[in-house]
Amino acid sequence: MRILATITKPTEGKVTWDDTDIAQSPDELRAVLGYLPQDFGIYPNLNVVEFLEYLAALKGLDGRTGRKRIQELLHIVNLFEARKRPLGNYSGGMKQRVGIAQALLNDPQLLIVDEPTAGLDPAERVRFRNLLSDLAGERIVILSTHIVSDAEATATEIAIINRGYLLEHARPERLLQAVDGKVWQWVISSTELTAAKQQYLISSTARRGDGVHIRVVGETPPGSDAQAVTPTLEDAYLHFISSANGSMGPIGAMGRENGQ
Amino acid sequence: MKTLRTLYHLTRADFSERVRRYSFLIVLAMMVCAGYLFVPPEGAGYLVLHLGLKRGVYNSPWIGLMFGLIAAMHLPLFGFYLVKNAVERDRQTGVGQIIATTPTGKFVYVVGKWLSNLAVLLLILSVMTAMAVVMQLIRAEDAVVNLWALVAPIWLMGLPVLAIASAMALLFESISFLRGGLGNVVYFFVWLVTIITLLSGAFDEVTHLAQPTNDLLGFTRPMADIQQQVLAVEPDADMGSGLIVPLRGREASTFVWDGIGWTAGIILGRVMWSGLALAIALASAIPFDRFDPARSRLRLERKGLFSRLQKLIGAIRRGDFLRRRPAKAGGLQVTPAAHLTPLAATSKRGRFFGVLAAELKLMLKGHSLIWYAGAIGLVIACLLSSLDDVQQYLLPAVWLWPVLIWSQIGIRERRYNTGQMVFSVPHPVSHQLPAMWLAGVIFTVIAGCGAWVRLALTGEFTGLLAWFVGALFTPALALALGVWVGNSRAFETLYPLLWYIGVINQVPAFDYAGATAEGLAMGMPVVYLGITAGLVALAVIGRWRQLQI
Numbered sequence: 001m002r003i004l005a006t007i008t009k010p011t012e013g014k015v016t017w018d019d020t021d022i023a024q025s026p027d028e029l030r031a032v033l034g035y036l037p038q039d040f041g042i043y044p045n046l047n048v049v050e051f052l053e054y055l056a057a058l059k060g061l062d063g064r065t066g067r068k069r070i071q072e073l074l075h076i077v078n079l080f081e082a083r084k085r086p087l088g089n090y091s092g093g094m095k096q097r098v099g100i101a102q103a104l105l106n107d108p109q110l111l112i113v114d115e116p117t118a119g120l121d122p123a124e125r126v127r128f129r130n131l132l133s134d135l136a137g138e139r140i141v142i143l144s145t146h147i148v149s150d151a152e153a154t155a156t157e158i159a160i161i162n163r164g165y166l167l168e169h170a171r172p173e174r175l176l177q178a179v180d181g182k183v184w185q186w187v188i189s190s191t192e193l194t195a196a197k198q199q200y201l202i203s204s205t206a207r208r209g210d211g212v213h214i215r216v217v218g219e220t221p222p223g224s225d226a227q228a229v230t231p232t233l234e235d236a237y238l239h240f241i242s243s244a245n246g247s248m249g250p251i252g253a254m255g256r257e258n259g260q
Numbered sequence: 261m262k263t264l265r266t267l268y269h270l271t272r273a274d275f276s277e278r279v280r281r282y283s284f285l286i287v288l289a290m291m292v293c294a295g296y297l298f299v300p301p302e303g304a305g306y307l308v309l310h311l312g313l314k315r316g317v318y319n320s321p322w323i324g325l326m327f328g329l330i331a332a333m334h335l336p337l338f339g340f341y342l343v344k345n346a347v348e349r350d351r352q353t354g355v356g357q358i359i360a361t362t363p364t365g366k367f368v369y370v371v372g373k374w375l376s377n378l379a380v381l382l383l384i385l386s387v388m389t390a391m392a393v394v395m396q397l398i399r400a401e402d403a404v405v406n407l408w409a410l411v412a413p414i415w416l417m418g419l420p421v422l423a424i425a426s427a428m429a430l431l432f433e434s435i436s437f438l439r440g441g442l443g444n445v446v447y448f449f450v451w452l453v454t455i456i457t458l459l460s461g462a463f464d465e466v467t468h469l470a471q472p473t474n475d476l477l478g479f480t481r482p483m484a485d486i487q488q489q490v491l492a493v494e495p496d497a498d499m500g501s502g503l504i505v506p507l508r509g510r511e512a513s514t515f516v517w518d519g520i521g522w523t524a525g526i527i528l529g530r531v532m533w534s535g536l537a538l539a540i541a542l543a544s545a546i547p548f549d550r551f552d553p554a555r556s557r558l559r560l561e562r563k564g565l566f567s568r569l570q571k572l573i574g575a576i577r578r579g580d581f582l583r584r585r586p587a588k589a590g591g592l593q594v595t596p597a598a599h600l601t602p603l604a605a606t607s608k609r610g611r612f613f614g615v616l617a618a619e620l621k622l623m624l625k626g627h628s629l630i631w632y633a634g635a636i637g638l639v640i641a642c643l644l645s646s647l648d649d650v651q652q653y654l655l656p657a658v659w660l661w662p663v664l665i666w667s668q669i670g671i672r673e674r675r676y677n678t679g680q681m682v683f684s685v686p687h688p689v690s691h692q693l694p695a696m697w698l699a700g701v702i703f704t705v706i707a708g709c710g711a712w713v714r715l716a717l718t719g720e721f722t723g724l725l726a727w728f729v730g731a732l733f734t735p736a737l738a739l740a741l742g743v744w745v746g747n748s749r750a751f752e753t754l755y756p757l758l759w760y761i762g763v764i765n766q767v768p769a770f771d772y773a774g775a776t777a778e779g780l781a782m783g784m785p786v787v788y789l790g791i792t793a794g795l796v797a798l799a800v801i802g803r804w805r806q807l808q809i
C-alpha cells in the first residue's frame with residue numbers, strides 16, 4: 001500500500017499510473033491521490049478544520065474550495081459538531097474519521113485506504129462502506145482489510161495476498177465459485193470440538209441447543225451428517241490461504257502475515 | 261526480592277531498547293572521536309587542560325584527570341539530552357499504559373528508569389575510559405599505564421555527576437511543563453549556572469588558587485594539588501587554569517604530575533553526591549502522572565481556554581442553554597448515504613503560497629498566552645528602548661524567546677506521525693520543505709520586528725542585514741537538524757550553546773546574528789549566509805532520504 005501511495009520505493013518491479021512510473025514521477029499520481037494510512041497521527045493542538053485546511057493547502061486546493069470541501073466532509077464523516085475541539089481530545093474512532101476526511105479532500109481519482117474501518121463503531125462502519133461504494137463508481141478505490149464483511153459489502157474485485165505474494169485476483173463471484181461445494185455445516189458435541197479444530201479448517205463455530213454448529217472448509221465432508229452450505233467470502237479467503245500454505249489445516253497455523 | 265527483580269527488568273529492558281538503536285552507535289563513535297581530540301599532540305594549537313599554559317605530561321594521572329573533567333563538566337549536558345526520553349518512549353509506544361496497570365509502583369518505576377539512564381551514560385563513560393588508555397599509549401609520553409591512577413579520576417569525578425544528570429532527566433520528564441522543549445532550554449541554563457557558580461567559587465579571585473573541598477565536580481582537590489606542585493618548582497608561576505584553550509601561536513610547556521591519592525574519605529564524599537542523585541530520582545515520582553491521559557488532556561483543555569471562551573459566548577448567543585444539548589458527535593444516528601461533490605480540477609503544480617500560509621499558521625498554533633505576551637512585550641520594549649539597551653539586553657532575548665517554536669521545524673511529521681499523509685501529497689520536497697523553512701523565516705521576522713525596526717530607524721543597516729541573515733540561518737539550522745535527527749532536542753541543545761557563545765559572549769566566529777562589530781568586520785554574515793544555504797541543501801537531501809524516492 002505504501003508503494004502505491006508513493007511513500008516507499010519498490011525494491012523491484014514497477015508501478016505505473018497513466019503509463020507513468022510512479023517511482024520516477026510520483027507527483028503525477030500524488031495530485032490525484034487520496035491516502036488513508038493504517039497508522040497515522042494528527043496535530044493535537046489543531047482542531048479538525050485547521051488540520052484539514054493545512055492538508056488541503058498541501059494538496060493544492062485554493063482557500064475557498066478547501067473551506068467548502070471541508071464543511072462537506074465534516075458532515076459526511078459526522079464530525080461537524082466536534083469541529084472546534086482540539087484533535088488531541090478526539091477518540092480513536094474520531095481520529096480515524098479525520099483520516100478518512102483528509103483522504104477525500106482533493107476528490108481523488110485513486111483512493112487508497114488501509115484498514116479504514118478500524119476503530120469505527122458499527123453505524124460509522126456501515127456509513128463509511130456506503131460512502132466507499134458510492135465513490136467507487138467514479139474512481140479507483142483500493143481497500144485493505146482483515147474484516148471480510150467490509151470487503152463483502154464494498155469490493156467489486158478482490159486480491160488475496162499471502163506473505164507478500166498475490167494468491168488470487170478476481171471478482172467476488174469467482175472466488176465464491178472456487179469454493180462452491182467445499183463448505184460444510186456440521187453439528188458436533190462440545191467435547192469433540194477441540195479434536196475437530198485440530199483436524200479441519202473451521203471458519204466459524206456457534207453453540208446451540210443441539211450441540212456445536214461448526215462451519216468447515218474442505219474438499220470432502222468432515223462427517224456423514226455434514227451438510228453442504230452456501231460459501232461466504234470468509235470461507236473462500238480461508239480456502240485460498242490454507243491452500244497456499246500447503247494444507248487445509250487449522251486456522252492457527254496461518255499466522256498474522258496473511259492479508260486480504 | 262520481587263521489587264529488585266522488577267527493578268532489574270525495568271532497567272534491563274529500557275537499557276537494551278536504547279543501546280540497540282543505530283543512533284546510540286553513532287554517539288559511541290562520536291565519543292571515540294572526541295576522546296582522540298581530548299589528548300592533542302604537540303603542535304595541535306590547543307590545550308585541553310592547562311595551568312598558565314603549562315600542561316602535565318600525558319601520564320595516567322594527567323590523562324585520567326582530563327577525561328574526568330570532561331566527564332564531569334560536559335557529559336552531563338549532552339548526556340541529559342541523550343537520556344531524557346525514558347518515560348517519553350513508554351508514553352509514545354503505549355507501553356506506559358500497560359505498565360500503569362501492573363502492580364509496579366511509581367517509586368520502583370522511576371528508580372528503574374534512573375538506573376537505565378545511568379547505565380547508558382556509564383557505558384559512554386566506559387568508552388571514554390578505554391579511549392583514555394588508548395590515547396596514553398598513542399601519545400606515548402609515558403609508556404607505563406597506571407590503571408588506578410587513570411580510571412579513578414574518570415569514574416570518581418564522572419559517576420556522581422552523571423547520576424545527578426540521569427536523575428534530573430527523569431525529574432524533568434515527570435514535571436509536565438518541563439517535559440518538552442522548555443525543559444531542554446531550562447536544563448541548559450541550570451547546567452550553565454551550576455558550572456559558572458562552581459568554577460567561580462572554587463578559585464580564589466586574586467591568587468587563582470583552588471580551595472580543596474568536596475565539590476560537585478570533584479576537581480578542586482586535584483587542581484589544588486597540581487597548583488602546589490607547580491608553585492614548589494616555580495613560585496611565581498601563573499595559576500590561571502582553563503579547559504580547552506587555543507594557543508594562538510603561544511608556547512606551551514609541560515610538567516610531571518603524579519596525581520593525588522584517591523583516599524577513602526574522598527571516595528566517600530563522591531558517594532554522598534550519588535545519594536543526592538537518588539534523592540532527586542525518588543522525588544521525581546511525586547509529580548509523575550503514571551501515564552494518566554486524563555491529566556494531559558486537562559492541560560490541553562486549559563491551553564484551549566480562548567477557544568472554549570469563544571464557544572461559550574457563541575452558545576449563549578444561540579440560546580443553546582435554553583434548549584436540549586445536541587447529540588454528541590460519534591453517537592448512533594440514522595444518516596442518509598453520503599455523496600461527495602465533484603471538485604473542479606486542483607492545481608497539479610501545487611500552490612506554494614497556500615502551503616506557506618498553512619505552515620505559518622501551523623507554526624503559530626498551540627502556544628501558551630504567556631509566550632505570545634512575552635513576544636509582544638519584546639517587540640514593544642525594542643521599539644521604546646535606546647539602541648544600546650536593545651543591542652545589549654533585548655537582542656539576546658529576541659534570539660532566544662522563539663527557540664521552542666524553531667525547534668519544531670522539520671520534526672512535526674515524525675513527532676506526530678503525520679509523515680505518510682504529508683509525504684503523499686504533491687511536491688513534498690520542492691513545496692512543503694521550503695515552505696516550512698520560509699514560514700520559520702517569516703515567523704522570526706515577525707517575532708523580532710521590534711529589534712530590526714529599531715536597527716533600521718537608527719540607520720544601522722549593516723547590523724540590519726546581519727540580523728536578517730540570522731533570521732534565515734536559525735530556521736535553516738532547526739530544519740536541517742529536525743529532518744536529520746528527527747527530534748527537537750538536537751536544536752534545543754545546540755542552539756542555546758551557539759546563542760551563548762555567539763550572542764552573549766560575542767565570540768565573532770559564532771556571531772550568526774550580527775551582534776558584534778568584529779563579527780561584521782570579519783564578514784561573518786556572508787559566512788552564515790553560505791552556511792544557511794548548506795543547511796537548507798542538507799535538509800532537502802534528508803527529506804529525499806526520508807521519502808526513499
